[in-house]
Amino acid sequence: MADRKTGQTELLYVTSGDMYQPYSYSLGRLGAEFLNTIKEEKRFLGARCPGCNRVYVPPRSVCGRCHMKMEELVPVSDEGEIVACAIIEFGFVDPNTGIARPVPYGTAFIRLDGADTALPHFLDSVDREKVKVGARVKAVFEETRTGKIMDIKHFALIDQYRRPGGSNGFSVE
Amino acid sequence: MEKVAVMGVGQTSFEREKDDTFEEMVFEAVQAALSDAGGKIGDIDNVLTVSNDFWDGRTISSMSVMYAAGAWDKDVSTVEGDGIFGAIYGAMRTLAGSFDTTLVVAHAKGSMGRMNLITNGMFDPIYQRPLGIDATMAAALQARCYMERTGATEEDFASVSVKNHRNGCRNPHVHLGMELSIEDVLRSRKISDPLKLYDCSPISDGAAAVVLANERGAKRFAQKPAWIRGMGHCSDSYTLGYRDLANTRALQAASRKAYGMAGIADPLKELDVVELYDAYSYMELLWYEGLGLAAEGRGAELMMSGATCMGGDLPVNPSGGVLSAHPVLVAGLARLAEAVLQVRGDAGERQVAGAKTALAHGINGACGQAHGVIVIGT
Ligand SMILES: [Zn+2]
Numbered sequence: 001m002a003d004r005k006t007g008q009t010e011l012l013y014v015t016s017g018d019m020y021q022p023y024s025y026s027l028g029r030l031g032a033e034f035l036n037t038i039k040e041e042k043r044f045l046g047a048r049c050p051g052c053n054r055v056y057v058p059p060r061s062v063c064g065r066c067h068m069k070m071e072e073l074v075p076v077s078d079e080g081e082i083v084a085c086a087i088i089e090f091g092f093v094d095p096n097t098g099i100a101r102p103v104p105y106g107t108a109f110i111r112l113d114g115a116d117t118a119l120p121h122f123l124d125s126v127d128r129e130k131v132k133v134g135a136r137v138k139a140v141f142e143e144t145r146t147g148k149i150m151d152i153k154h155f156a157l158i159d160q161y162r163r164p165g166g167s168n169g170f171s172v173e
Numbered sequence: 174m175e176k177v178a179v180m181g182v183g184q185t186s187f188e189r190e191k192d193d194t195f196e197e198m199v200f201e202a203v204q205a206a207l208s209d210a211g212g213k214i215g216d217i218d219n220v221l222t223v224s225n226d227f228w229d230g231r232t233i234s235s236m237s238v239m240y241a242a243g244a245w246d247k248d249v250s251t252v253e254g255d256g257i258f259g260a261i262y263g264a265m266r267t268l269a270g271s272f273d274t275t276l277v278v279a280h281a282k283g284s285m286g287r288m289n290l291i292t293n294g295m296f297d298p299i300y301q302r303p304l305g306i307d308a309t310m311a312a313a314l315q316a317r318c319y320m321e322r323t324g325a326t327e328e329d330f331a332s333v334s335v336k337n338h339r340n341g342c343r344n345p346h347v348h349l350g351m352e353l354s355i356e357d358v359l360r361s362r363k364i365s366d367p368l369k370l371y372d373c374s375p376i377s378d379g380a381a382a383v384v385l386a387n388e389r390g391a392k393r394f395a396q397k398p399a400w401i402r403g404m405g406h407c408s409d410s411y412t413l414g415y416r417d418l419a420n421t422r423a424l425q426a427a428s429r430k431a432y433g434m435a436g437i438a439d440p441l442k443e444l445d446v447v448e449l450y451d452a453y454s455y456m457e458l459l460w461y462e463g464l465g466l467a468a469e470g471r472g473a474e475l476m477m478s479g480a481t482c483m484g485g486d487l488p489v490n491p492s493g494g495v496l497s498a499h500p501v502l503v504a505g506l507a508r509l510a511e512a513v514l515q516v517r518g519d520a521g522e523r524q525v526a527g528a529k530t531a532l533a534h535g536i537n538g539a540c541g542q543a544h545g546v547i548v549i550g551t
Pocket residue numbers: 049050051052053054063064065066067068
């Protein structure tokens with residue numbers, strides 16, 4: 001409120017209200033086949049570039065390096081290696097649920113065997129001794145799958161399968 | 174002075190709903206522009222993307238298309254606004270001498286969001302957005318101002334719609350070419366008085382790209398150059414309440430600058446074809462005046478004279494214009510692409526015979542807050 005005698009006014013803010021901006025994002029053919037295959041077969045596919053043979057997971061339509069259209073999908077493993085990771089201690093609002101995801105939780109970029117790029121997802125562990133670059137992981141799928149990236153529940157650490165002499169660190173060069 | 178040319182143009186089809194991803198649309202437009210230029214992605218020194226985060230439903234939308242835009246290991250700059258401003262900025266980057274060639278690509282998928290919510294988002298959040306104002310409501314206010322000032326009628330507006338939708342029948346890129354009568358337009362569904370359905374452009378998906386080069390860079394390509402003879406841009410007030418909505422002073426300033434560079438004294442006589450941004454039918458009449466093709470208040474008269482129809486002295490929007498397809502942000506770059514095809518004689522069924530000098534026009538912001546004009550010639 002405003003007090004004309006003292007010249008003081010309560011400062012105001014206006015919020016954006018309850019309006020929300022809904023969007024519908026097209027996955028294209030390759031993206032749709034990627035998620036449909038996870039949903040129906042619990043398997044991963046990647047897009048292979050006809051120019052450089054790199055395999056992109058998740059798939060995309062264009063290889064930026066070669067500036068070429070990618071059409072071919074190839075199977076890749078449901079196991080792979082952490083190339084970047086973090087344990088989240090301060091959680092933000094989960095865009096799937098609108099509520100904060102319980103902390104702590106592990107998250108990583110994972111290069112699946114047979115892929116040249118890394119896929120981001122959650123980990124089943126917050127153990128600092130185990131959540132490391134180079135650690136081996138395997139996908140765990142949800143029971144009920146709907147054709148979304150969250151059909152993958154998380155990646156489970158499987159350090160007993162650590163590949164001897166496996167590459168340590170991330171490179172798509 | 175150093176010169177800059179458009180060496181190649183590419184457009185996807187513009188459709189109401191495309192299944193393609195942004196990446197697929199951008200790649201298609203870029204490949205088409207490179208192929209038209211007779212060059213390869215390696216001939217491009219830098220890339221300029223045109224996109225808008227609200228329309229794309231993501232932040233840094235400009236960066237996410239870099240693979241398809243061919244920007245790997247190249248400098249990328251961005252225009253968040255209509256593609257004609259991207260082309261003007263791209264021409265400046267080329268003229269500045271840092272780069273001999275520039276690729277400009279614009280994309281939009283109007284189908285993936287909600288037009289009225291997204292365009293509501295361009296207005297002031299405290300005093301204007303709560304009123305529900307969007308692009309079409311603002312346009313209705315401008316149309317009414319124009320009618321009050323000039324005496325133009327809804328029939329005059331309808332005649333623009335009839336002309337441009339008819340022209341659209343000859344353009345394979347657009348989705349709303351059709352034969353309409355004045356009556357069809359007048360009787361179409363009321364959207365925001367005085368605007369009816371056929372006074373309003375559709376919401377479209379698509380992408381467009383152009384390859385720009387200075388004289389040195391032009392030698393890399395097989396295509397004949399379409400030289401930029403002049404260009405100009407100017408903005409009016411952001412706040413609609415500070416503007417006389419029926420006054421075209423920003424377009425007058427932009428076009429006079431372009432005419433000055435191009436050495437054009439009488440645009441109605443010296444231009445052979447015009448591609449302008451008719452987001453709503455009445456805008457074409459208002460832009461006639463701003464471009465100096467008609468005296469103030471005489472836009473409707475020029476329309477009714479038939480001069481701007483195919484076969485007239487100065488055909489306007491032989492492509493069908495924005496009324497026949499409106500991929501937001503892309504539409505101004507598509508105007509430039511069409512102007513280039515016209516002066517090269519490559520416009521197919523929509524070719525204006527003997528066109529040597531063409532004008533392309535784009536707008537940005539509500540009710541044409543900002544205008545960009547490019548005069549192109551062989
Ligand atoms: Zn490649």
